[in-house]
Structures are given as C-alpha cells and as structure tokens.
Amino acid sequence: MRRNRTILMTLAALALAAFTAAAAAQGSKTTVTFWDAYSSDGPEVKQLETVIIPAFEKAHPDITVKDVTIPYDNLHQKLITAVAGAQLPDLVRSDIIWVPELANLGVLAPLDQAMPDFKTFSSDVFSGPLATNFWKGHYYGLPLDTNTRIWVYDPATLKALGLSGPPQTFAQLRSMSATAKEQGVDLYAESGTGGWNILPWIWSNGGRLTNDSYTKATGYLNGPKSVAAVQMLVDLYKAGEMPNIIVNANGGLGTYDGINQHKYASMLDGPWAFAIFSSSYPSATLAGSPVPAGPGGSVSVVGGEDIVLTQQSRHKEAALTFLRYMLGTFAQRQMAEAGQMPVLKSSEGWLPTIHPYYATYLEQIATARPRTPTPKWPQIDQVLTNDIAKAFQGSETVQQALDDAAHQIDGLLQ
Amino acid sequence: MLRTRSTASSSSGSSGARVASPRRPLSSRRRREVRDAYLFLAPGFLLFALTILYPIVRAFQISLFHWAIVPGAASAFVGLANYAHALHDPVFWRALGNTGFYMAITVPTQMALGLAAAVLLDARMPARGLYRTLYYLPVVTSWVVVSLVFRYLFITDGGLVNWVLHDNLHLISYDVNWLGARWTAMIVLGILGTWKGIGWSMVIFLAALQGVPRVLHEAAAVDGARAWARFRAVSLPAIRPVVAFVTVILVIGGFNVFISVFLVTNGGPFDQTQVLLTYMYREAFSFLDFGYGSAISFILTLIVFALALVQLRLFRRPAGSA
Numbered sequence: 144m145r146r147n148r149t150i151l152m153t154l155a156a157l158a159l160a161a162f163t164a165a166a167a168a169q170g171s172k173t174t175v176t177f178w179d180a181y182s183s184d185g186p187e188v189k190q191l192e193t194v195i196i197p198a199f200e201k202a203h204p205d206i207t208v209k210d211v212t213i214p215y216d217n218l219h220q221k222l223i224t225a226v227a228g229a230q231l232p233d234l235v236r237s238d239i240i241w242v243p244e245l246a247n248l249g250v251l252a253p254l255d256q257a258m259p260d261f262k263t264f265s266s267d268v269f270s271g272p273l274a275t276n277f278w279k280g281h282y283y284g285l286p287l288d289t290n291t292r293i294w295v296y297d298p299a300t301l302k303a304l305g306l307s308g309p310p311q312t313f314a315q316l317r318s319m320s321a322t323a324k325e326q327g328v329d330l331y332a333e334s335g336t337g338g339w340n341i342l343p344w345i346w347s348n349g350g351r352l353t354n355d356s357y358t359k360a361t362g363y364l365n366g367p368k369s370v371a372a373v374q375m376l377v378d379l380y381k382a383g384e385m386p387n388i389i390v391n392a393n394g395g396l397g398t399y400d401g402i403n404q405h406k407y408a409s410m411l412d413g414p415w416a417f418a419i420f421s422s423s424y425p426s427a428t429l430a431g432s433p434v435p436a437g438p439g440g441s442v443s444v445v446g447g448e449d450i451v452l453t454q455q456s457r458h459k460e461a462a463l464t465f466l467r468y469m470l471g472t473f474a475q476r477q478m479a480e481a482g483q484m485p486v487l488k489s490s491e492g493w494l495p496t497i498h499p500y501y502a503t504y505l506e507q508i509a510t511a512r513p514r515t516p517t518p519k520w521p522q523i524d525q526v527l528t529n530d531i532a533k534a535f536q537g538s539e540t541v542q543q544a545l546d547d548a549a550h551q552i553d554g555l556l557q
Numbered sequence: 558m559l560r561t562r563s564t565a566s567s568s569s570g571s572s573g574a575r576v577a578s579p580r581r582p583l584s585s586r587r588r589r590e591v592r593d594a595y596l597f598l599a600p601g602f603l604l605f606a607l608t609i610l611y612p613i614v615r616a617f618q619i620s621l622f623h624w625a626i627v628p629g630a631a632s633a634f635v636g637l638a639n640y641a642h643a644l645h646d647p648v649f650w651r652a653l654g655n656t657g658f659y660m661a662i663t664v665p666t667q668m669a670l671g672l673a674a675a676v677l678l679d680a681r682m683p684a685r686g687l688y689r690t691l692y693y694l695p696v697v698t699s700w701v702v703v704s705l706v707f708r709y710l711f712i713t714d715g716g717l718v719n720w721v722l723h724d725n726l727h728l729i730s731y732d733v734n735w736l737g738a739r740w741t742a743m744i745v746l747g748i749l750g751t752w753k754g755i756g757w758s759m760v761i762f763l764a765a766l767q768g769v770p771r772v773l774h775e776a777a778a779v780d781g782a783r784a785w786a787r788f789r790a791v792s793l794p795a796i797r798p799v800v801a802f803v804t805v806i807l808v809i810g811g812f813n814v815f816i817s818v819f820l821v822t823n824g825g826p827f828d829q830t831q832v833l834l835t836y837m838y839r840e841a842f843s844f845l846d847f848g849y850g851s852a853i854s855f856i857l858t859l860i861v862f863a864l865a866l867v868q869l870r871l872f873r874r875p876a877g878s879a
Binding site: 219223227249536 | 630711712714715734738821823825826827839842843844845
C-alpha cells in the first residue's frame with residue numbers, strides 16, 4: 144500500500160514537472176499573428192508559408208508566425224468585425240486604401256512612434272507607397288508591396304487580329320478596338336467603373352478626381368478632361384467594342400477567362416496577373432506595355448499593401464521583428480518572385496532580372512498616382528462605380544453622371 | 558385538471574380562455590406545476606433571449622447612435638436621425654421595393670408549384686421516393702453553390718441561357734444582359750429563389766396532404782365529386798393551417814433574401830438590385846455606418862413582424878367567414 148502511494152506520488156511529481164517544462168517552453172515562444180490576403184491562385188501563399196516564414200522562424204527560434212490568409216474580398220469585412228470585437232491580429236497586410244480608415248478608427252499603432260528605427264526603414268522605401276501610410280501627422284505602417292496597372296495583353300491574340308502591337312495612344316486604342324471588333328474580339332476588357340478601373344484614363348487624359356488638398360471634386364471630376372476620358376470609354380462600349388463586364392462584373396466572362404479564351408485581347412492589371420496566368424492558364428502567354436497615353440501622358444493608379452501593427456497587439460516587439468524582416472531584401476525578393484513588386488529603392492537594380500515584365504511596371508509606377516487618401520474612400524469608390532455605370536448604361540450623359548458624382552464626393556470630403 | 562391546463566395553455570386569442578378568470582388563489586400543487594412549467598421553459602427562453610431578443614434590442618440601441626465600432630469609443634446619440642435618413646434615401650426605397658418584388662414573385666410560385674408537386678407525389682405513382690428526393694435536392698444544396706451556378710447560367714456572353722434562347726432556339730434576337738438591368742436581374746433572382754424553395758414547401762404540403770383522412774376523399778367520391786372538386790373541397794380546407802404556416806415562413810424568408818443577391822449581383826449595377834439586407838450589409842460592413850445599418854435591419858424586423866401578424870390574423874378566420 145505504502146509502495147503504491149510512493150509510486151503514485153512519483154508519477155504525479157513527474158507529470159507536474161513535465162507540465163511545468165512544457166508551459167515554460169510555451170512561455171518562451173511568442174506567437175505573432177499576421178493577416179494577409181496573399182493570393183492562393185498564384186504562388187504567393189506558398190512562397191510565404193514554405194520559404195519566407197520558415198526562414199524567419201529559423202533565424203528567430205523564439206518567435207512563431209501564424210499567418211492567416213483571407214480572400215481579398217473578405218478581408219475588409221473581417222477586419223471591421225475584428226475591430227468591433229477587439230480581436231485584431233498583431234500585424235495586418237492591409238490594402239493601401241484601408242490604412243487611413245483603420246488609422247482613423249484608432250486601432251493602428253503609429254509606427255513612427257512605436258518603432259525606434261522607423262526612419263531607417265522609411266528612407267529605404269519608395270516615397271509614393273510610404274505616403275499611403277500617413278494619416279493626421281503620423282505614419283501608421285510601412286509599405287510592403289506596391290503595384291500599378293499596365294496594359295496586359297496576349298501577343299498571340301493581337302497577332303491573330305493583324306495588329307502589330309498594343310495601343311500606345313488613345314487614338315490607337317480607338318482604331319484598334321474597331322479592328323478587333325470586326326473580328327469578334329474585344330480589344331480591351333475592364334471589369335468595373337470604380338477608381339481603380341477608371342482613374343488611369345482620367346489621369347492620362349489630363350483630368351483629375353479632386354484638387355491637390357483632396358477637399359473638392361466639383362470642377363475636377365466633372366471637368367472637361369475627366370468627362371472626355373470617360374466619354375471615350377463610353378463610346379467604345381456603346382460601339383460594342385468593350386464587353387459589358389465594365390457595367391456588371393458578374394454579367395459576363397471575367398477578364399482572365401476572356402483573355403485565355405482569346406475573346407478579349409487586353410486588360411489593365413497588376414504584376415500578379417502574370418504569376419496567376421502562369422499557374423492557372425499555362426498555355427497563355429502575356430506581355431505588358433504602358434497604359435495608352437492621352438494628352439496627360441501615360442498615368443496609372445498606385446496599388447499595393449502596407450504592413451500595419453495593431454494597437455491591441457500583445458507582442459509588439461516580436462511583431463516589429465517580423466515586420467522588419469518582411470522589409471528586408473530576402474523577403475522582398477522572395478515575394479517579387481511570386482509576383483509582388485517590392486518597395487525597396489534598392490530593388491530597381493535587381494527587379495527586372497527576376498521577371499522582365501517588372502521593367503514596364505517600374506516605368507509605369509514612376510508616374511502613377513494614388514487614390515484619394517481618406518477614410519471615406521470606400522464610399523467615394525461606390526459613388527464612382529454607381530454614377531459612371533449610369534453613363535455606360537445610357538441613363539445619364541457622362542457630364543450628368545460626373546456632375547452628380549462630384550457633388551456627392553464633395554459631401555464625403557467635407 | 559387536464560381540461561384546466563389545456564385551457565390555460567391555449568389562452569392567447571381564443572375567446573374560451575377569457576372565461577377562466579375570476580382568479581382563485583393557487584393551490585400549492587398548482588403552484589408547483591406552474592414553477593415546473595417555467596423551469597422547463599427557461600432554457601429555451603434563455604436561448605431565445607440571448608440569440609433573438611438581445612440582438613433586436615441591441616440593434617435598436619445602435620440604430621439611435623452614430624455608432625463607433627471600436628470598443629470603448631464614444632458614440633454620438635442621434636435619436637431617430639438614422640430612420641429619417643432611410644425615409645429620404647432613394648436606395649433604401651429601391652431596396653425595399655426589390656425585396657417586396659422578390660417576395661411577391663417567389664412566395665406565390667413556390668406555394669403553387671410546391672402544392673402541385675405535393676399533390677402529384679401524394680398520388681400512387683412509380684418511383685415516388687426518387688421524385689420526392691429530386692424535388693427536395695435543391696433545398697439541401699448550398700446557397701453559395703447554386704448562386705454561383707445561376708450567375709454563370711445567366712452570363713450575357715457565353716451563358717447557357719442566352720446560348721439556348723438566342724443561338725439555339727432563336728427565341729430572342731440578341732443576348733440579353735440578364736444581370737445588367739434591374740428587373741431582369743430580379744427575375745433571375747426570383748427564379749433562383751423559387752427553384753430552391755419549391756422542395757421545402759412540397760415536403761410540408763405533402764406531409765399535410767397525407768394527414769387528410771382518406772374517408773373524407775372516399776365520401777366525397779361517393780357523392781360524385783371529381784378530383785379537382787375533392788382537392789378544393791376536401792384537401793385544401795384540411796391543410797389550411799399548413800398553408801398559413803408555409804405562407805408566413807416564405808414571406809419572412811422572402812424578405813430576408815441575402816446570399817443569392819450578394820453573390821449573383823451584389824446589388825449592382827449601380828444599386829439597381831439592392832435588397833434590404835445587402836444594402837444594410839454594405840452600409841455597415843463596407844462604410845462602417847453601423848447606426849444606419851442597424852436602423853435598416855430594425856425597419857426590416859418591424860415590416861416582417863407586421864406582415865406575419867397580419868397573415869396570422871387573416872388565416873385565423875374560420876374558412877368561409879371571409
């Protein structure tokens with residue numbers, strides 16, 4: 144009996160010791176949660192999970208990175224729900240257009256205060272993408288990747304249409320669209336009428352969305368140059384030279400499927416298109432050239448993602464260690480191979496050696512402009528989407544549609 | 558004793574219950590019974606309070622504020638301003654109109670076709686089980702899957718519907734942009750909702766029809782009633798309470814349409830096909846205007862509640878007194 148008790152007590156002591164050791168091991172390892180919308184259609188998620196994070200964890204054995212990949216279309220809603228429930232992760236790879244909104248809600252840590260070496264990193268990155276992190280006197284993040292839209296086309300389709308190359312100017316766009324239409328192909332497919340879709344045409348025509356201080360749209364969005372740019376697209380659409388997905392993205396063949404099936408010849412898109420095509424449509428070949436130039440030049444729209452630290456993060460130091468790592472040459476280069484354009488100034492030297500199409504993106508991004516940095520961007524974008532679609536559908540003239548949109552956006556910018 | 562209990566439990570609305578008062582002091586046994594009854598009710602009521610009542614009250618509270626979503630942040634009280642905004646918002650009215658339209662086309666068709674299918678499957682026929690399963694299959698299929706399938710069916714260029722109607726049968730002279738205009742898109746959504754819902758009403762009607770005593774049919778047949786007369790005079794009155802139930806549930810379901818609209822048109826183009834819930838969702842989750850979103854959802858709750866009350870009252874009238 145007594146021996147039994149001794150054995151029992153020994154076992155209990157051993158169990159306790161094992162439990163304590165396990166708890167200690169657990170305690171010494173910090174887990175950083177990172178939400179992102181990297182694409183699983185292309186190689187991005189794989190690159191993150193099999194190369195970038197393992198290399199980080201090897202170099203930092205005390206930190207575990209738990210990445211949660213959320214489809215882009217759901218990420219904004221997921222972030223908002225998490226804000227309301229105080230369940231935000233440590234780090235978020237946020238679309239640049241959401242940073243002012245999240246900063247305005249007070250859920251992001253101002254990185255220029257939270258990160259003692261912020262300046263070292265901010266001086267290493269391109270100034271345009273860096274500016275997307277600025278809100279009311281502070282930087283709330285650092286750029287993680289950048290991108291813009293260029294003219295992406297399938298050279299085989301153009302050749303079959305008897306066209307020698309992509310359109311370089313607005314005039315060529317119009318004439319080539321007519322040629323393509325005669326052969327049952329849409330030269331240019333666009334899947335929406337929001338800012339991301341339409342602004343390159345407005346800017347390239349010399350038009351504007353707002354004034355420089357982002358306080359007024361009337362006189363800019365409904366000015367003659369902006370109206371003429373939208374009118375050119377509406378004319379193409381009404382001539383049957385653009386597919387109807389510009390009015391209703393769900394109502395027709397998507398841009399990728401259309402290009403793969405040689406029903407569309409071109410689209411405006413970011414560098415991920417090349418990576419996604421090579422994995423999802425391996426038989427298609429893509430090439431890129433700058434957005435056709437109008438009187439204002441060839442001006443595209445800046446996209447990309449910033450990496451932000453949340454106020455409620457309980458592991459800010461570990462999170463910042465991972466953030467710094469993601470801005471290092473290794474991680475930036477690895478993601479460049481997966482189709483994400485790096486933000487490091489030093490990348491200009493090595494980027495085109497990874498994929499030749501990056502050269503066009505670098506050229507385009509030099510003149511690309513950001514969308515209006517305001518927490519109200521989602522509403523502004525909805526106004527653009529709705530009003531410009533009315534012009535395409537013909538229920539309003541372009542001038543009427545843009546007058547109405549400018550008036551509504553004025554109210555949102557107040 | 559048994560009679561007392563059944564009178565008390567069916568008290569609401571029936572005139573017989575009001576005769577039960579004047580009140581007498583309860584015996585200790587009766588008190589115990591009442592206590593036990595409440596105890597049995599408590600878990601269900603708690604669940605109901607937690608998942609239904611609390612969100613309704615909370616939504617109403619939020620709808621009175623310009624709601625700050627960050628926990629702990631101050632929200633500005635705006636009274637009924639969010640409701641006033643809804644009354645002056647053309648998109649809200651359009652969404653309400655679309656929701657009503659969806660309900661108006663899906664409820665009668667689901668009921669008529671569901672009842673027709675139930676009558677057919679109530680008769681003796683070969684492979685009856687197989688047909689019942691086939692009709693019910695859309696009900697158990699995911700909304701997401703069928704919404705995406707419908708979206709592809711109705712694509713303008715290359716969709717199966719246009720291919721059949723235009724390229725194959727030449728019934729239409731051009732490819733219809735089904736999802737690009739308000740009413741055609743709403744009709745597509747209505748077809749989807751009806752197709753998915755017929756099986757459900759069929760099952761309920763079938764169960765009710767099987768409960769109609771055969772002797773009544775036989776007696777009517779002996780009296781010379783033909784099939785249609787038997788259906789009208791025997792089956793239909795017998796399943797009247799079930800018709801009421803199905804109507805109320807379908808109307809509520811019609812007003813709560815969300816997933817199909819969200820996935821097929823997402824309210825577009827330019828808010829032409831918004832329904833109340835997609836509009837509420839966008840205002841709350843895209844534009845962070847949770848106060849306005851809550852006001853919209855509270856208005857929807859009131860409408861559904863009022864409609865359900867009206868229908869129950871209409872159906873409660875005994876047959877023939879209308």
